[in-house]
Amino acid sequence: MALIVHKYGGTSMGSPERIKNVAKRVAKWHNAGHQVVVVPSAMSGETNRLLGLAKEITGTPDPRELDMLAATGEQASVALLSMALQAINQPAVSYTGWQVAVKTDSAHTKARIRSIDDAKVRRDLDAGKVVIITGFQGVDDHGNITTLGRGGSDTSAVAVAAALGAAECLIYTDVDGVYTTDPRVVSEARRLNTVTFEEMLEMASLGSKILQIRSVEFAGNYRMPTRVLSSLTDPLMPLEEEMASGTLISFEEDTKMEQATITGIAFSRDEAKITVVAVPDRPGIAYQILGAVADANIEVDMIIQNQSMDGKTDFTFTVPRGEYDKTMSVLDDKVKVLVNSGKIIGDSKVSKVSVVGVGMRSHVGIASQMFRTLSEEGINIQLISTSEIKISVLIDEKYMELAVRALHKAFGLENA
Amino acid sequence: MALIVHKYGGTSMGSPERIKNVAKRVAKWHNAGHQVVVVPSAMSGETNRLLGLAKEITGTPDPRELDMLAATGEQASVALLSMALQAINQPAVSYTGWQVAVKTDSAHTKARIRSIDDAKVRRDLDAGKVVIITGFQGVDDHGNITTLGRGGSDTSAVAVAAALGAAECLIYTDVDGVYTTDPRVVSEARRLNTVTFEEMLEMASLGSKILQIRSVEFAGNYRMPTRVLSSLTDPLMPLEEEMASGTLISFEEDTKMEQATITGIAFSRDEAKITVVAVPDRPGIAYQILGAVADANIEVDMIIQNQSMDGKTDFTFTVPRGEYDKTMSVLDDKVKVLVNSGKIIGDSKVSKVSVVGVGMRSHVGIASQMFRTLSEEGINIQLISTSEIKISVLIDEKYMELAVRALHKAFGLENA
Known part of the structure; x- marks a missing residue:
């Protein structure tokens, strides 16, 4: 007998009929002798419906009130799933965050989990109940409802699994696993039986969109084995x-020994790049620029600063495309004069493509093969950034699919 | 400056446009120098949508999970109204129960309020905010979400008004006040400028449906002046x-001195009567019968026990028609043998019609006029029950409208 956490996405919870299917699957696991905690998302479409209502009322809703509103979607889900389990004679109980x-902390619409009190949950599990907990939401020290942001149900599930010391966290979604790249872009994309935590971190953060990046961080921090599965079986x-x-x-890591050097090609279409031009190359500049951006709660991805010339350097970073205008206005308001920059330029029509793989650590030549492949397709590389297990390039968004297909083929990812 | 509590029904909150209208009205009151607390219902249709989902999953949902589900409707409402107020520069904050x-106590789906902690609310009011509180719901001692049952938002509003010592509780709904009877049944029905608390209690409990009976009880217990108003102006x-x-x-009471003896004709279509026949006329019988019914959380309305004959008596009471089958099965299971009853008979096709008025206390002849009027229309009276300010009769449901129209005319209610 093991303690297993299940997470179900909005599509899996999309109708009473589907919720009944989830209940059957959960009961099967319980009947096999496991203790089961379930973290379901809101029914598909529900969060958008709620945010649509808010948008009809105001273009700039208060984040606290937005959390109050959005949290109702998951609350309805847990109650419905609990009813569905009880209806097939599986004792169950639902809880909100x-x-x-x-x-959590108080960063409304993108809060972070601080702690989970597992007393109630353990008591109910020991009494033979399936416990259902709202994903995506928590409560801050002042009793305000917070949400973790889109995809936060994944993070909740892994965090709950970690807090309970679960044997495994199963994330049921509408895809059946992690692929070498997006099958909608490359039809030869292949499902991976395993990925390492670090690869998944790069895949998720680079836009594979199967798991929210923070859920993977959580899984890594707590070494929580996490499995992505289809709920459509x-x-x-x-x-x-x-x-x-x-x-x-x-x-x-050794499970990867026999495998290919490169695990997959990740990409993120909706990027924007911003360059603060000709800033004095002195200590504190990077902090002065990015501190202001971070204070505005904007997430920065790539950060590049090259060798300075004549005591000046260009500082470049990328943000999600939706944050481009906000970032530019933060820089104009607070940063430009502060850092004595020449000017600030940007481009909101760029995409990021990355090759990812732990095998890369011990292999030379991955970078050169990547750059040669892109060159042969006539694709100009605008920025380059590397880590131990990935190489990312920023390119014009119109070449994104082409780049992904060419790299997938060049690294032979269609063959296991 | 006074502290005023506003309550808005589901129709008033039925769309983003209507919510914006509510915000305008609330802000008007705040701008006139009042402190305002608002208790809105769920958007019209939302509670039924949620209960419909539950019904698709199971015919017998757990009451605790039903409360978890239904409470989301009001939570979405308070967040949307808060956003709408903030959008017109009126500081506001929303709270769940x-x-x-x-x-509240733990009677899920029909919980009763035990206490309200007003600390947060007062702090926010003093800071110039409008405070918006979910109606219809609370929390029990174990941290479970409870709901007060249909119409519970009215009760919440009056209870909040009482807890805060508000000057008045304004209940905005889709009718513009209390009428001498339902205008859909009698076109000459007239709006009353004032009713006494006791009259309203009789009118509400007898099915006038404008205010939930418990909200009127609360208003009475705390002598909270409560006004019913239209939100469509x-x-x-x-x-x-x-x-x-x-x-x-x-x-x-003296505001009524000049007014007519009878204030209005109340009625309730969906009644059922049950008679426990030939029970021994001994102490404890009534408790043995109704105790079992109350334990099943069924609300009993009229209770009639006539003079016994030969040491036996017939014990009759009425319940809402929807509870008829459940009540009969409770009686069969638990009561029949216990009280040694001959048999249990019932009729679920009966309606109640009542004449109500504080003036009745000092006037003879009201009862006889009522019975004569019904007799002239050929309507048989099945049960009679009286209080200081009302006389109720139970009749075949098919005569209900006829009885109401005839009584409204007989007591001259169309003229002020």
């Missing part, structure tokens, strides 16, 4: 068969 | 004009 309690399929499907995010 | 906290109409519309539930 504040009832558990899932404590027969809910009553045998357990062993179900476990063999999907992709396991593993913490055992 | 558990955040305030509104403490121009939200920016002058305050004095707005106050002159609607019906005030008053606690000053």
